[in-house]
Amino acid sequence: MTEQARRALAAAALAALVAAAIAQPGTASTRRVAARADSPVAGAVLTLLNEQRSRRGMKPLHRNPKLDSAADWQSQDMVTHRYFRHQRRGGPGLVARIRRTGYLKGATSWTVGENIAWAEAQLATPAQFVAGWMSSPEHRANVLDRSFRAIGIGVAAGAPAGSGVLPALTITTDFGVRSG
Numbered sequence: 304m305t306e307q308a309r310r311a312l313a314a315a316a317l318a319a320l321v322a323a324a325i326a327q328p329g330t331a332s333t334r335r336v337a338a339r340a341d342s343p344v345a346g347a348v349l350t351l352l353n354e355q356r357s358r359r360g361m362k363p364l365h366r367n368p369k370l371d372s373a374a375d376w377q378s379q380d381m382v383t384h385r386y387f388r389h390q391r392r393g394g395p396g397l398v399a400r401i402r403r404t405g406y407l408k409g410a411t412s413w414t415v416g417e418n419i420a421w422a423e424a425q426l427a428t429p430a431q432f433v434a435g436w437m438s439s440p441e442h443r444a445n446v447l448d449r450s451f452r453a454i455g456i457g458v459a460a461g462a463p464a465g466s467g468v469l470p471a472l473t474i475t476t477d478f479g480v481r482s483g
Contacts, residue, residue: 345371345456347429348474352446352454355437361449367479369406370455374475376400377419378459382473387463389417401477411483416445418476421462427472451478 345366353363377400381387390396395403397417407413420432436442445451455477462471 342456342458344429344458344472344474348432348456348476349454351429351433352476355433355446359447361447362452364454364478365452367406367453367455369404370401370453370477370479371457372404372455373397373400373406374417374455374457374477375459376457377417377475377477378457378473381419381421381463381475382459382461385463387419387421389419397477401479406479407481409483410481413479413481414448414450416448416451416478418442418445418478419474421464421471421473423462423465423469423471427470432472432474445476445478448478450480453479453481455479 349364349366356363377389380391380394384391384394386392397415398407401407401415418436420435421427422431433446436446455475457475457477459473460471461467461473463473465471
């Protein structure tokens with residue numbers, strides 16, 4: 304993907320986020336952007352993650368609705384409860400969140416991973432999030448883990464921290480592989 308195409312994709316995703324935040328009632332902490340396969344923000348993130356994998360000769364990730372549900376819950380919870388961690392104090396951890404969606408039901412073995420991010424204003428783009436993850440060894444390892452085939456992407460309009468004045472985006476990617 305060219306830099307011009309990447310910028311156009313990021314601009315379209317940010318425009319969709321802002322439109323969704325304006326169109327839906329509620330405060331910044333309760334506005335939702337759907338974590339659906341056709342969500343422009345989630346779609347752009349998936350495209351950029353798969354581009355990273357393709358450059359290395361890896362198979363693409365595919366959206367999984369159960370992982371989408373777990374990732375969406377985490378993004379919404381971080382914004383609602385104003386924290387930025389993989390687990391809220393007293394809240395469910397990654398495995399518990401994924402288990403309650405049914406993704407692990409019947410699996411004889413499985414591996415899961417998670418990346419989270421948030422940003423405000425012009426930094427709240429899929430391209431910026433993916434670039435940040437690729438710059439972090441732990442997050443990069445999740446993106447480039449050859450065993451992961453499924454991904455869930457949860458997007459929330461709003462920030463888990465900060466002033467709440469600028470438009471913001473919080474995103475969670477839950478990765479998984481299972482057998483059995």
